[in-house]
Amino acid sequence: xxxxxxxxxxxxxxxxxxxxxxxxxxxxxxxxxxxxxxxxxxxxxxxxxxxxxxxxxxxxxxxxxxxxxxxxxxxxxxxxxxxxxxxxxxxxxxxxxxxxxxxxxxxxxxxxxxxxxxxxxxxxxxxxxxxxxxxxxxxxxxxxxxxxxxxxxxxxxxxxxxxxxxxxxxxxxxxxxxxxxxxxxxxxxxxxxxxxxxxxxxxxxxxxxxxxxxxxxxxxxxxxxxxxxxxxxxxxxxxxxxxxxxxxxxxxxxxxxxxxxxxxxxxxxxxxxxxxxxxxxxxxxxxxxxxxxxxxxxxxxxxxxxxxxxxxxxxxxxxxxxxxxxxxxxxxxxxxxxxxxxxxxxxxxxxxxxxxxxxxxxxxxxxxxxxxxxxxxxxxxxxxxxxxxxxxxxxxxxxxxxxxxxxxxxxxxxxxxxxxxxxxxxxx
Amino acid sequence: xxxxxxxxxxxxxxxxxxxxxxxxxxxxxxxxxxxxxxxxxxxxxxxxxxxxxxxxxxxxxxxxxxxxxxxxxxxxxxxxxxxxxxxxxxxxxxxxxxxxxxxxxxxxxxxxxxxxxxxxxxxxxxxxxxxxxxxxxxxxxxxxxxxxxxxxxxxxxxxxxxxxxxxxxxxxxxxxxxxxxxxxxxxxxxxxxxxxxxxxxxxxxxxxxxxxxxxxxxxxxxxxxxxxxxxxxxxxxxxxxxxxxxxxxxxxxxxxxxxxxxxxxxxxxxxxxxxxxxxxxxxxxxxxxxxxxxxxxxxxxxxxxxxxxxxxxxxxxxxxxxxxxxxxxxxxxxxxxxxxxxxxxxxxxxxxx
Numbered sequence: 206x207x208x209x210x211x212x213x214x215x216x217x218x219x220x221x222x223x224x225x226x227x228x229x230x231x232x233x234x235x236x237x238x239x240x241x242x243x244x245x246x247x248x249x250x251x252x253x254x255x256x257x258x259x260x261x262x263x264x265x266x267x268x269x270x271x272x273x274x275x276x277x278x279x280x281x282x283x284x285x286x287x288x289x290x291x292x293x294x295x296x297x298x299x300x301x302x303x304x305x306x307x308x309x310x311x312x313x314x315x316x317x318x319x320x321x322x323x324x325x326x327x328x329x330x331x332x333x334x335x336x337x338x339x340x341x342x343x344x345x346x347x348x349x350x351x352x353x354x355x356x357x358x359x360x361x362x363x364x365x366x367x368x369x370x371x372x373x374x375x376x377x378x379x380x381x382x383x384x385x386x387x388x389x390x391x392x393x394x395x396x397x398x399x400x401x402x403x404x405x406x407x408x409x410x411x412x413x414x415x416x417x418x419x420x421x422x423x424x425x426x427x428x429x430x431x432x433x434x435x436x437x438x439x440x441x442x443x444x445x446x447x448x449x450x451x452x453x454x455x456x457x458x459x460x461x462x463x464x465x466x467x468x469x470x471x472x473x474x475x476x477x478x479x480x481x482x483x484x485x486x487x488x489x490x491x492x493x494x495x496x497x498x499x500x501x502x503x504x505x506x507x508x509x510x511x512x513x514x515x516x517x518x519x520x521x522x523x524x525x526x527x528x529x530x531x532x533x534x535x536x537x538x539x540x541x542x543x544x545x546x547x548x549x550x551x552x553x554x555x556x557x558x559x560x561x562x563x564x565x566x567x568x569x570x571x572x573x574x575x576x577x578x579x580x581x582x583x584x585x586x587x588x589x590x591x592x593x594x595x596x597x598x599x600x601x602x603x604x605x606x607x608x609x610x611x612x613x614x615x616x617x618x619x620x621x622x623x624x625x626x627x628x629x630x631x632x633x
Numbered sequence: 634x635x636x637x638x639x640x641x642x643x644x645x646x647x648x649x650x651x652x653x654x655x656x657x658x659x660x661x662x663x664x665x666x667x668x669x670x671x672x673x674x675x676x677x678x679x680x681x682x683x684x685x686x687x688x689x690x691x692x693x694x695x696x697x698x699x700x701x702x703x704x705x706x707x708x709x710x711x712x713x714x715x716x717x718x719x720x721x722x723x724x725x726x727x728x729x730x731x732x733x734x735x736x737x738x739x740x741x742x743x744x745x746x747x748x749x750x751x752x753x754x755x756x757x758x759x760x761x762x763x764x765x766x767x768x769x770x771x772x773x774x775x776x777x778x779x780x781x782x783x784x785x786x787x788x789x790x791x792x793x794x795x796x797x798x799x800x801x802x803x804x805x806x807x808x809x810x811x812x813x814x815x816x817x818x819x820x821x822x823x824x825x826x827x828x829x830x831x832x833x834x835x836x837x838x839x840x841x842x843x844x845x846x847x848x849x850x851x852x853x854x855x856x857x858x859x860x861x862x863x864x865x866x867x868x869x870x871x872x873x874x875x876x877x878x879x880x881x882x883x884x885x886x887x888x889x890x891x892x893x894x895x896x897x898x899x900x901x902x903x904x905x906x907x908x909x910x911x912x913x914x915x916x917x918x919x920x921x922x923x924x925x926x927x928x929x930x931x932x933x934x935x936x937x938x939x940x941x942x943x944x945x946x947x948x949x950x951x952x953x954x955x956x957x958x959x960x961x962x963x964x965x966x967x968x969x970x971x972x973x974x975x976x977x978x979x980x981x982x983x984x985x986x
Contacts, residue, residue, distance in 0.1 A: 367883060377715045527720065529722075
């Protein structure tokens, strides 16, 4: 089988050094196209079973198109660039046997490499499919599941994953869900029908409940699905669990509205878009009504007694905070919101729930200030036993006045080491 | 298939006695599957770590996706680039790359039995209150990975003179094995409490360097490469600057110091917009001088560095810049007293837009 792979690989004419050809065909955005993967290697073993197809080709639906298997986002346009990379040597110098041998070996190794990647996908348990984090659709297409390993730089000072890390994972699964479902238009998250109309999704509200924070090296499993939110909005929910124990880490729900990319005005959902995403709607809710009611909404006033206000000014976006549209990424706001939370709260408490209302976006040149109003016991005297539940209201606004995000958070005293945390400390 | 048993996430491994399964796949197993196994990068933590770690290896260890190579002298792991790690060019930011370098360094240290508290210290070091501190970091990126790309990083460390150690990395695109970047870093040992530098004693040397190649292996073997170039101090006014940068809570490490990667972001802050729009960062070198904490305020200064007139050994870095390259020197300093925190150099190549 491998032998035929090698020989058949000659004819589509891959360059003997894909790197060289790739460099010459960089596309407009500076992103090198898919010809860096083992393009043109006719690697077609048994077609992968249904569950795995979603991994093989990102753009179109499950069909592995028979000739190419990419690890990256598929892009049908790339078919045309194949001829640009003129095969370098072995074609034109077939009589040179040593060159031929070298070429065969290269192709063979590359094919084996690619084939190996294909090979282990179908046979291994589900987890392996997610080793590199591609994720997959489960439950008849209604839920998308992806696993993440918590990396060392994603943990905070208390050695558990920060809330920003968890929210980053939610964002990643949302995009991968759209991509795997074949609904990725240009631009992150917009479907093809939306892109045609210059529409993009904009998050309007997020509500999350955290039960347990994972530590470095933990594996978390994120399930996500979508549903309708009123006539023109979309709801996206997540349920995050510890992969090994199945224990819930976090539940979240979010509401998204459509906005025109140029005018920045909100838009109704066109019927064509509804037809695209409707089939994926799943009525399940991550946060039940009672759970939702327990955490107050952002509009509610805090209890009158003992509220304190804190402010942190001069917050500015860095290059790394910006997405491809040079707008500040949603998750970065959370860091800023917490900047003005007093240390006494952060040291002894962990975030139990958070509700965010996104009002306005900000870009590179914005200067922001973060205000926090705290109610509840937050004195730094006393031991941990005296820490009690805390509620805060937050406001992130431009120093010139406009509100960017309003938030409400609830905190509970930090737990002592759970059995899980002590397990990962054992290595010391 | 042998490989099935190497699944770190396989629930089998979570059960007691699973250690036995893993040991069976030690060096012999990986050798057989040679190239393929290396490519998948999905071996369980090697048996050696299981043995050294004693009976109860931690969950984190078992789920480690990278592995030591057969000779035990270097470590390899693969990472997928996530959407939030991608910047305005639709490719991974240099901070993401730096974070991944740090991650694989930590995982290497852990797999050979160093501490997992983030300081990668040996037993002797901990007894003496010693930690590693970065001195210089040099990263070259030839091709930035995009969202969904898988990057394979190999790392190793070795002695560097009498007081230091170095860690090197090679980054490859997993799909085709192409080298997309290289990096090297120099570390010195410091006493945690007195904050003074300390020589590497023989005891520590034996503990640490048993896991390192004896023959020097360099990510940058070429002479006069950029990682060796001195970074001069500039006294003239900076062409560009960004003042009043403030550490965020997320920038602090477990020791309440600003982590190394944040400095990279600060250095980039004072690069002018037109460079950011038209070029991409090819090389960054940072010399770390002082530490910075949550309440400090930092200024970022950028100086244009002209090409040198003399060519030494025909090295590309010594020649005047090609049309498509721009080069800058950087200084990060405390706003208040002007003391230097970091010194840096960046080289930018024009984007083919």
